[in-house]
Amino acid sequence: MGKQDEAVSRSQRGRTDKALGHRLKRLRNEAMKPADARGDGGKGGRPTAVALDLGWGRLLFAQTFADNEQIVEAMHQEGPARRDIAFYIRDPHVLLSLAPQELFLDPSHTYRLDLSTYRTGRRQARGYFIRRLASQADAEAVNAIYHSRGMVPVRPDFFWTNRDSRAVVYLVAEDVATGDVIGTVTGVDHHRVFDDPENGSSLWCLAVDPQCPHAGVGEMLVRQLAEHFKARGRSFMDLSVMHDNEQAIALYEKLGFHRIPVFAVKRKNPINEKLFTHPPAAYDQLNPYARIIVDEAHRRGVAVDITDADAGFFRLSFGGRSIHCRESLSELTSAVAMSICDDKAVTRRIVEKAGLKVPEQLDAASGRKEIEAFLKKHGSVVVKPARGEQGSGVAVGLETVEDVENAVAAAKKVCDRVLLESFFEGEDLRLVVIDYRLVAAAVRRSARVVGDGRSTIKKLIENQSRRRAASTGGESRIPIDDETRRCVAGAGHTLDSVPAEGKEVVVRKTANLHTGGSIHDVTEEVHPALVDAACTAARAIDIPVVGIDFMVQSPSRPEYVFIEANERPGLANHEPQPTAERFVDLLFPRTGLKSAKQALGARE
Structure with a gap:
């Protein structure tokens, strides 16, 4: 090529780049229009480039976009801490080739329910009922369920301001006895959103409280939404489900859903990271208590080496610092502190000296007469192994000598030394203290x-x-x-x-999670006296991460009795509180948000 040809070529490239720049700017402006923007209109005046804001992110209907370049540009506008989804992608291989470093193919299947042939199920809701989201409290309850399921949260006011939307319907399941919201689902009416020529609808964000006591809540939510859209005259209802979610897929197939060749594309952001990166070896073998910490470490760029997945051991490394952990137990907890927590009698003496209120205690080896006198004095007692965890061998509310003797025999299978304690009627409160500050508080129910x-x-x-x-x-x-x-x-x-x-x-009667108990967050309402007592106990034991257990009349009242300290509290039980974040802050303070802001020169 001669110099003159090169000059012409450069000139052409310049004009092309300039034209492309104008086009991208136009597409960017189009993509940032409100969810109900009509755009230039397609055939018949239908809206184009439809991106429906659902609070957790936008749902991009790919069939309304002019081309793949426009979809890529719209996905580029994803907001912080949001998860946009481009749905109904017909040629994902072509779309991904335009932005392979930014986008990835979501590893989910698309299922469709033909509403014209759908038949209402005979099963009736028992102990709960399905209704529309109707209050700010409902919105907050839905968000709590999202947190418990690892889903992206939504501002409660977003739910509330969109409660009367004709395009989006929010259904919740309410427990008849308690009034608690125990499940939720979101439906999108495609006809209302973009005058869908296929007359479709879709289901999103199906979630049931993991501690829900009722069977079939998820199924009833799906059925109710299907019946809602069928009554509106919609032709089908689609949904996207992770390819390895066998339990959900089995439910959908039972209800008559079938797979269709439709795909979804998402952005490579921290929320989606585990969907497009390979987790460390043996990651799938980790229990939830180890996994929540490993996920947080990955999010911050902390290196993870899983040393024994079955037992929950892993090593975290960052900036020349390396710390071995077993779930929330790390090398920062001394052997002395761990041995104090391990022996319940020692723990009791340590915290009693620090000024905490403790129950009266008796060694089960004291003899039958002493046990009879102890039982007569207190009326009801607790039997527990001197050493042990996860509620093994613990019996609560014993009122006869025979029951005590049987419970002692069972507890001896866990530990040779068994203790009796006076029984304190009330609620079981767990307070998680990290770096001598309260991070989470929850009532545990049997x-x-x-x-x-x-x-x-x-x-x-x-x-x-x-x-x-x-x-x-x-x-x-x-x-x-x-x-x-x-x-x-x-x-x-x-x-x-x-x-x-x-x-x-x-x-x-024991409220331990491992024996089927449930946990309910009360961090925002716990009484300051209980917080002070828990932090005092942590300092007395000299342990940086600990779960302090109290029996209380109410989390909002100051009365309590100390029960025990757990050197390896299950952080995953306390979402949405930032337990894993504070744990990694303790281990690697330079990776936290505060340090990042300071490094960038930003103010708090």
Whole structure:
């Protein structure tokens, strides 16, 4: 090529780049229009480049965009801490070739329910009912469920301001007995959004509280939404589901959904990172308590080496610093502090000297007469192994010598030394203290089932245990053992009894998560006196990460009795509180948001 040809070529490239720049600017302006913007209009005046804001991000209907370049540019406008989804992509290989460093193909399947042939199910909601989102409290409850399921949160005011939308419908499931919101689903009416020529609709954000005591809530939410769109005359309802979510896929296929060749594309952002990067070896074998920390470390660029996945061991490294952890137990916790927490009698003496209120205690080896006198004095007692965790061998609310002796025999299978404590009636409160500051507080409630008028207590326990195991990665189950039988018998039932519909039966008196208990966040309402006592206990033990357990009349009242300290609290149980963030802050303070702002010269 001669110099003159080169000059012409450069000139042409310049004009092309300039024209492309003008086009990108025009596309950027188009992409940033409100969700209901009509654009230039397509055939028949239909809106183009439709990006519907759903609070957690925008839903881009690919069929309304002029070309793939326009979709790429719209995805580029994704807001911070949001997850945009480009849906109905027909040629993802072409789209991804335009921005391989920014976009990735979502590893989800698309399923469709043909509403013209859909038939209403016979199953009825028992113990709960489905309704529209109707209050700010509903919006906050939905957000709490999103947090518990690892979903992107939405500003509560966004739900509230869009509650009367004709294009988007928010349904919730409400527990009849408690009034709590236990499930949610979002529906999008494509006809209302962009005059869809296919007359379709779609389902998004199906989520059920992992501690929900009722069966079939997810199914009823899906059915209710399907019936809603069928009544509107829509032809189908689509949804996107992760390819390995076997439980959800089985539900959808049971309801009549079938796969269609439609794809979704997302941006490579921190929220989506685990979808487009390869996790470290053995990541899938980690339990939720280790995984939440590993995920937070990855998000910050901290190197992770999983040393024993089955036991939850991993090593974190950053900036020349390396710390070995077992879940929330790290090398920063001394062997002395750990041994104090391990021996419940020692823990009690240490915190009592620090001024905390503790229950009266007796060694079970003291003899039958001493046990009788102790029981007579307090009326009801707790039996626990001197060493142990996860509620193993603990029996609560014992009122007879025979029950105490049986509980002591069971506790000795966990530890040779067994303790009796005076029983304090109230709620079980866990306070997570990291770096001697409160990070989370939650009331732990014992396992219970709700009757349906047809199933035995044993069957209800098995069903509830299966749901708890599925929602906690196998970490929470209700054992059917002597303690369960004793608790059920104390309520006047046997395992073969059939409780009336809506009747609640407590089947364990211990509130430990591993034996089927549930946990309810109370961080915003916990009394300052309880916070001070928990932090004082942590300093007395000299432990940087600890779960302090109190029995309280109410989280909002100052009365308490110290129960025990756990040197390895389960941080995953306390979402949406930032437990994993504060843990990694403790280990690697230079990776935290505050340090990043200071490094960039930003003010707090």
